[in-house]
Amino acid sequence: MATDHKTLQPLEFYKTFLDRKSRPDGRSLLEFRKVTVNAGSIGTADGSAIVKCGNTTVICGIKAEIAVPGMDEPAKGFIIPNVTLPPLCSSKIKSGPPGEAAQTATQFIAELVANNIILDLHTLCIHSSKWAWVLHCDLVCINLDGSLLDACVIALITALKNVTLPTVTYDEELDKLICDSDQKRPLEGIKQPVTSTFSLFENGILISDPTSEEEQLAAGLTSITVESTLVTHMYKPGGCTLDEKQVKKLIQQSELKAKEIVRLIEEVCLSSIAER
Amino acid sequence: METEQKSIRALKCEQSVLSRADGSVMFSQGNTVVMASVYGPLEAKIQKELSDRMYVEVNYKPKIGMPGVAERGKEKLVKTTCNHIILTNLHPRTAVCITIQEMQDGGTLLSASINAVCLALLDSGLPLQCLVAAVTCLVDKKDKIVLDPCIRTVKEGYKAMFTFAFDSQKYNLILSHCEGQVPYTLFQEAMELCQKASHIIFDFYRQAVLRKFSKELL
Numbered sequence: 436m437a438t439d440h441k442t443l444q445p446l447e448f449y450k451t452f453l454d455r456k457s458r459p460d461g462r463s464l465l466e467f468r469k470v471t472v473n474a475g476s477i478g479t480a481d482g483s484a485i486v487k488c489g490n491t492t493v494i495c496g497i498k499a500e501i502a503v504p505g506m507d508e509p510a511k512g513f514i515i516p517n518v519t520l521p522p523l524c525s526s527k528i529k530s531g532p533p534g535e536a537a538q539t540a541t542q543f544i545a546e547l548v549a550n551n552i553i554l555d556l557h558t559l560c561i562h563s564s565k566w567a568w569v570l571h572c573d574l575v576c577i578n579l580d581g582s583l584l585d586a587c588v589i590a591l592i593t594a595l596k597n598v599t600l601p602t603v604t605y606d607e608e609l610d611k612l613i614c615d616s617d618q619k620r621p622l623e624g625i626k627q628p629v630t631s632t633f634s635l636f637e638n639g640i641l642i643s644d645p646t647s648e649e650e651q652l653a654a655g656l657t658s659i660t661v662e663s664t665l666v667t668h669m670y671k672p673g674g675c676t677l678d679e680k681q682v683k684k685l686i687q688q689s690e691l692k693a694k695e696i697v698r699l700i701e702e703v704c705l706s707s708i709a710e711r
Numbered sequence: 712m713e714t715e716q717k718s719i720r721a722l723k724c725e726q727s728v729l730s731r732a733d734g735s736v737m738f739s740q741g742n743t744v745v746m747a748s749v750y751g752p753l754e755a756k757i758q759k760e761l762s763d764r765m766y767v768e769v770n771y772k773p774k775i776g777m778p779g780v781a782e783r784g785k786e787k788l789v790k791t792t793c794n795h796i797i798l799t800n801l802h803p804r805t806a807v808c809i810t811i812q813e814m815q816d817g818g819t820l821l822s823a824s825i826n827a828v829c830l831a832l833l834d835s836g837l838p839l840q841c842l843v844a845a846v847t848c849l850v851d852k853k854d855k856i857v858l859d860p861c862i863r864t865v866k867e868g869y870k871a872m873f874t875f876a877f878d879s880q881k882y883n884l885i886l887s888h889c890e891g892q893v894p895y896t897l898f899q900e901a902m903e904l905c906q907k908a909s910h911i912i913f914d915f916y917r918q919a920v921l922r923k924f925s926k927e928l929l
Binding site: 535538539541542543545546549550552654655657662664665666667668669670671672673674675676677678679682683686 | 780781783784786787788789790791792793794795876878881883884885886887888889890891892893894895898899902903
């Protein structure tokens with residue numbers, strides 16, 4: 436009976452839970468799913484991380500290479516993110532060129548990088564206007580169950596903290612790069628932004644960390660990125676409207692989640708350094 | 712903390728510029744010029760057809776080069792805004808195709824695109840739930856909030872740049888897009904300033920429609 440109701444009228448079925456301030460998986464409205472993080476599992480990559488937010492699983496692998504910096508920014512290195520949603524992650528994804536979801540997620544991460552929110556790109560420069568590091572960050576989602584951006588950001592930050600680069604020095608007289616593969620050092624100055632996604636419903640109900648079913652039923656979606664006490668990005672692509680009080684409440688919830696996630700990432704990174 | 716510019720740049724528009732489109736507009740906000748066209752309701756392709764509402768498709772064309780991932784990002788923002796303001800339930804199994812052409816980049820392309828699309832939708836006569844007005848503001852390196860920055864201010868560098876879009880009924884937030892980081896108090900102040908500025912844009916829409924119909928009746 437309940438499954439019939441769920442198939443025929445998914446929104447009505449869902450609203451019976453919302454009226455009792457709960458959700459089908461037993462969470463309260465503003466509760467986040469359990470987050471599991473693992474760093475350094477991919478041996479061939481320079482840095483890697485696997486993140487699970489509930490069922491949503493994202494793997495991040497980072498490969499470094501050396502290139503000539505751009506002419507307009509000679510003292511900056513590059514971080515090139517790429518979010519891939521292969522068809523195995525969800526029944527809604529078809530094979531073929533990257534769809535809208537993958538491209539908008541890539542653009543979201545690229546904007547965070549471009550605004551120096553993840554890392555100051557000047558630290559990736561080896562020698563101004565001659566050589567700089569390029570970090571190719573591939574984020575692959577292997578199970579899509581809502582809150583893709585949250586998992587991607589956590590995976591990227593953890594993988595960057597896991598990266599170790601060989602020490603490279605530039606000899607000006609010989610015009611050569613000298614690479615010492617035995618002396619590896621981690622990246623410095625990685626900031627810790629944390630994204631929290633919320634779903635909005637018409638009668639002012641806000642729920643946090645939606646599953647993909649909840650995302651489809653919602654009238655709007657917003658992803659708020661915070662870093663310590665700074666509001667970094669409020670990504671709200673249209674949808675149902677929000678007033679000031681609701682915006683403030685969502686930002687407060689994001690700050691609470693950010694504290695938890697930052698603590699988790701630090702624990703994971705310390706244990707992975709200990710293993711090395 | 713003072714606001715350098717308490718108002719937005721001059722708004723100009725000319726509606727029905729394209730003869731074949733259902734709705735079109737050439738819109739300028741200061742030096743930023745954008746052209747938007749609306750074709751709809753059209754017959755939808757079978758893969759895109761939705762049984763209970765109209766499918767909204769947005770194409771953003773940059774002035775130079777092929778559309779890339781950045782353009783997809785803008786398209787998604789405009790598409791989800793349009794999904795909210797157009798009464799899509801009235802035209803099921805059809806599609807509406809909205810095209811935005813960048814003519815000149817004077818600094819605030821995203822907000823100019825959203826405003827142009829709103830005017831083009833008004834011109835096309837599609838049923839709308841409410842109107843939308845988008846405003847961009849910038850927090851420069853000295854913590855001063857500049858409303859509707861021109862391209863020179865943007866190129867000088869900034870701490871953060873926000874684009875907010877509000878609806879015409881309760882002036883609540885429909886769309887938000889940010890670049891950069893600020894403490895929450897500055898964020899809230901920027902949002903309030905943009906909300907006040909959106910009233911100017913709504914007045915402008917009203918003037919534009921009045922002008923259009925007074926010309927037609929003559």
